[in-house]
Amino acid sequence: METIWFCLVAIMIAMYILLDGFDLGAGAIHLWVAKTDEERRQILASIGPVWDGNEVWLVAAGGTLYFAFPALYASAFSGFYLPLMIVLWLLILRGASIEFRNHIKSTVWDPLWDFLFCASSLLLAVFFGAALGNVVRGVPLDASGYFFEPLWTNFRLGEETGVLDWYTILVGILALLALVMHGGLWVQMKTSGAVSARAGKLAGRTWWGVVVLTAVVTAVTFRVQPQVRENFMTWPWGFTFPLLAVAGIAGVIFELRRNDERKAFFASCAYLTGMLTSVVFGVYPIVLPARNPIYSLTVTTAKAGEYGLKIGLVWWVVGMILAAGYFTFVYRSFAGKVSVDKDSHGYGD
Amino acid sequence: MGQALDVHRLHFAFTVTFHYIFPQLTMGLALLLVYLKTKALRTGDEHYNRAARFWARIFGINFALGVVTGIPMEFQFGTNWAAFSKAAGGVIGQTLAMEGVFSFFLESSFLGLFLFGEKKLGRMGHWVAAFLVFLGSWLSGYLIVATDAWMQHPTGYRIGADGAIELSNFWALLLNKWALWQYAHNMLGAVQTGCFVMAAVGAFYLLTRRDEKYGRTFVKAGVLVGTVAAILQLFPTGDMQGKMVAYNQPPTLAAMEGLFESQAGAPLVILGQPDVEKRKLDNPLEVPNMLSFLTYRQWRANVKGLSELPEDQWPDQIPLLYYSYHVMVGLGTIFIAVMVLAALHYWRGKLYESRWMLWTLMICAPLPYIANTAGWMTAELGRQPWLIYGLMRTAQGVSPRVAAGNAWFTLIGFMGMYAVLAILWLFLIYREIELGPDPGDRPTGEDAIVLAAD
Numbered sequence: 001m002e003t004i005w006f007c008l009v010a011i012m013i014a015m016y017i018l019l020d021g022f023d024l025g026a027g028a029i030h031l032w033v034a035k036t037d038e039e040r041r042q043i044l045a046s047i048g049p050v051w052d053g054n055e056v057w058l059v060a061a062g063g064t065l066y067f068a069f070p071a072l073y074a075s076a077f078s079g080f081y082l083p084l085m086i087v088l089w090l091l092i093l094r095g096a097s098i099e100f101r102n103h104i105k106s107t108v109w110d111p112l113w114d115f116l117f118c119a120s121s122l123l124l125a126v127f128f129g130a131a132l133g134n135v136v137r138g139v140p141l142d143a144s145g146y147f148f149e150p151l152w153t154n155f156r157l158g159e160e161t162g163v164l165d166w167y168t169i170l171v172g173i174l175a176l177l178a179l180v181m182h183g184g185l186w187v188q189m190k191t192s193g194a195v196s197a198r199a200g201k202l203a204g205r206t207w208w209g210v211v212v213l214t215a216v217v218t219a220v221t222f223r224v225q226p227q228v229r230e231n232f233m234t235w236p237w238g239f240t241f242p243l244l245a246v247a248g249i250a251g252v253i254f255e256l257r258r259n260d261e262r263k264a265f266f267a268s269c270a271y272l273t274g275m276l277t278s279v280v281f282g283v284y285p286i287v288l289p290a291r292n293p294i295y296s297l298t299v300t301t302a303k304a305g306e307y308g309l310k311i312g313l314v315w316w317v318v319g320m321i322l323a324a325g326y327f328t329f330v331y332r333s334f335a336g337k338v339s340v341d342k343d344s345h346g347y348g349d
Numbered sequence: 350m351g352q353a354l355d356v357h358r359l360h361f362a363f364t365v366t367f368h369y370i371f372p373q374l375t376m377g378l379a380l381l382l383v384y385l386k387t388k389a390l391r392t393g394d395e396h397y398n399r400a401a402r403f404w405a406r407i408f409g410i411n412f413a414l415g416v417v418t419g420i421p422m423e424f425q426f427g428t429n430w431a432a433f434s435k436a437a438g439g440v441i442g443q444t445l446a447m448e449g450v451f452s453f454f455l456e457s458s459f460l461g462l463f464l465f466g467e468k469k470l471g472r473m474g475h476w477v478a479a480f481l482v483f484l485g486s487w488l489s490g491y492l493i494v495a496t497d498a499w500m501q502h503p504t505g506y507r508i509g510a511d512g513a514i515e516l517s518n519f520w521a522l523l524l525n526k527w528a529l530w531q532y533a534h535n536m537l538g539a540v541q542t543g544c545f546v547m548a549a550v551g552a553f554y555l556l557t558r559r560d561e562k563y564g565r566t567f568v569k570a571g572v573l574v575g576t577v578a579a580i581l582q583l584f585p586t587g588d589m590q591g592k593m594v595a596y597n598q599p600p601t602l603a604a605m606e607g608l609f610e611s612q613a614g615a616p617l618v619i620l621g622q623p624d625v626e627k628r629k630l631d632n633p634l635e636v637p638n639m640l641s642f643l644t645y646r647q648w649r650a651n652v653k654g655l656s657e658l659p660e661d662q663w664p665d666q667i668p669l670l671y672y673s674y675h676v677m678v679g680l681g682t683i684f685i686a687v688m689v690l691a692a693l694h695y696w697r698g699k700l701y702e703s704r705w706m707l708w709t710l711m712i713c714a715p716l717p718y719i720a721n722t723a724g725w726m727t728a729e730l731g732r733q734p735w736l737i738y739g740l741m742r743t744a745q746g747v748s749p750r751v752a753a754g755n756a757w758f759t760l761i762g763f764m765g766m767y768a769v770l771a772i773l774w775l776f777l778i779y780r781e782i783e784l785g786p787d788p789g790d791r792p793t794g795e796d797a798i799v800l801a802a803d
Binding site: 062075079099100104322326 | 417434469
């Protein structure tokens with residue numbers, strides 16, 4: 001039962017990264033690929049109706065993690081207190097930038113929000129990567145099941161780790177590059193004209209960085225977290241996950257060269273899914289590794305009561321079927337390339 | 350530990366109080382938007398669609414602020430209240446996760462369609478989108494109230510082998526009697542905020558003699574729905590809520606009422622300042638026997654005072670709790686008076702001409718916000734010193750490793766950020782009201798994010 005929930009939470013986090021990933025990426029690149037007000041409106045229009053729903057995956061994944069693995073939620077959230085609060089501030093700034101920008105047309109109002117939107121998207125991508133890096137590297141948990149990490153200590157992988165060290169920063173940069181590529185491919189697919197062309201070009205350039213850093217981070221990870229090597233040795237079928245990532249990243253450049261915008265975006269989705277599932281597979285059954293392995297939290301030590309997990313499965317499946325229905329409906333309603341016209345809110349008075 | 354505990358409490362109190370400014374309006378407006386869209390559908394009059402669009406813009410700003418200030422609330426259960434989350438996450442995590450899965454997906458999907466897709470959806474489709482936004486936001490409200498109700502009156506749980514609190518009966522959690530009454534009471538409060546705000550904007554238009562047709566629509570909708578809500582707020586929902594507190598949380602009732610000594614025929618205090626050290630009320634102004642009657646329906650019934658109850662069960666902020674409760678009840682009474690009076694004016698066909706009545710409606714707009722906040726302070730301060738009533742004390746629930754210094758750091762950060770958001774919010778809402786509902790008055794190129802499929 002706990003393994004099922006481990007997989008379900010992983011799926012929800014993957015959904016969050018795939019969906020909010022493209023609008024974070026779009027935010028991170030929009031200052032460079034969109035120059036004029038009209039071009040920037042195109043980018044906002046490409047994520048306008050969906051970013052809010054994408055962010056709901058974070059809230060829903062958080063809630064699911066909360067009830068399925070309460071001890072993990074308590075330990076991780078209080079231990080990562082500072083970075084999580086900073087993530088919250090960035091999410092607030094970013095949401096405000098998207099919502100408020102188009103309320104007033106002015107040469108001082110728009111650029112301010114454009115800058116905040118870009119900066120917060122960029123930093124969020126780095127922080128989410130660093131968070132993933134922390135979970136792989138392990139945290140200073142002790143017998144109480146709690147820990148607290150300052151933002152940084154000495155940037156080394158010792159016993160007294162901080163949120164940022166050379167390893168987590170490296171993962172953070174990889175996350176930024178991967179989401180820049182992902183967002184670039186989304187913008188290329190959803191917009192037209194100069195914006196679309198610039199976004200495609202930027203995604204193609206970032207691709208090289210993603211490939212190099214993926215190789216480096218993978219190599220380093222096997223040394224940083226021994227559990228990963230052990231899992232892949234024990235269950236060799238797990239290599240399908242990294243293979244998916246490799247196929248995805250190869251697909252991105254292949255489809256970009258063929259000018260198939262849709263397939264290039266979906267290849268990027270495959271890459272992100274492959275990377276994330278590799279990590280998840282690599283650390284299972286641990287949900288939060290400790291620097292001292294005897295204190296690591298596992299699916300069994302962190303799970304909630306059996307009855308709650310069973311009944312949760314019933315409503316979760318029902319809820320997800322409904323959510324999948326709404327998402328299909330919304331994405332189909334707003335399918336195709338966006339166009340920006342002077343009419344407001346889609347009705348003609 | 351004492352110091353860190355206080356900062357963590359203030360942290361949650363500050364962020365949740367600021368957050369709830371927005372949902373109380375959007376939940377109330379969601380109902381009124383359905384009313385306006387229904388009117389449009391039944392009369393075929395484009396006027397109601399334009400009115401709905403105007404309020405949809407205000408709804409959109411508030412909704413966005415509600416979302417961004419709401420995410421920190423879920424996070425804080427883990428960040429600031431880790432020990433509580435670890436112990437009770439298996440129970441309250443259920444309702445919180447259900448909120449994400451059932452209502453947030455629904456709300457966020459159809460809000461996008463409601464705001465951006467009127468042309469595409471058609472008349473009936475757009476009504477359905479409005480209705481689903483209403484459904485999503487009210488469902489969300491229920492699941493949050495059910496979470497709080499479980500903390501007020503835990504049901505459907507058992508203590509597991511490792512001391513964790515486990516869920517044992519899903520429906521007891523979901524259909525907690527406390528949750529049903531608290532929800533009804535809370536939602537009526539939200540409806541009142543929506544009604545007072547809508548009526549106030551309408552009154553502003555009528556008083557300044559602009560957009561008068563819209564002004565009449567807004568005042569009428571606000572007053573008619575608001576009258577019903579104001580009355581139901583007091584009876585039966587407020588009354589039931591009071592009885593549940595009396596039976597399940599006797600120290601809370603005594604502290605709310607400022608009743609230090611047990612008394613047969615206890616009075617209802619209108620005014621008076623509690624002095625907890627001397628255990629008395631200064632300059633009390635009372636209605637004799639009224640509290641006994643309201644609580645037990647008998648004029649001479651005995652109501653337990655604080656002195657008769659163990660001191661370690663007393664709420665720790667008695668004066669603040671007492672004032673929160675009195676502010677809530679006092680304002681609720683004023684709302685009934687204002688709304689009933691306005692409804693009488695409407696009935697006699699004088700509402701839109703009576704300037705002092707319109708002035709009153711306009712001035713009242715901020716008051717429901719205060720009443721809703723005071724109501725929640727009553728519930729949460731009243732629950733003290735318990736985090737889960739009778740099961741876990743507040744002091745036991747805090748994150749053991751997050752020092753006061755780190756909690757202050759983020760609390761100050763939130764204060765700064767929310768101050769900026771509050772200024773922007775007032776500015777943008779004022780601007781929407783100033784631009785008005787008539788599309789002819791709006792500059793072109795505003796909000797020009799339009800999504801057209803090829």
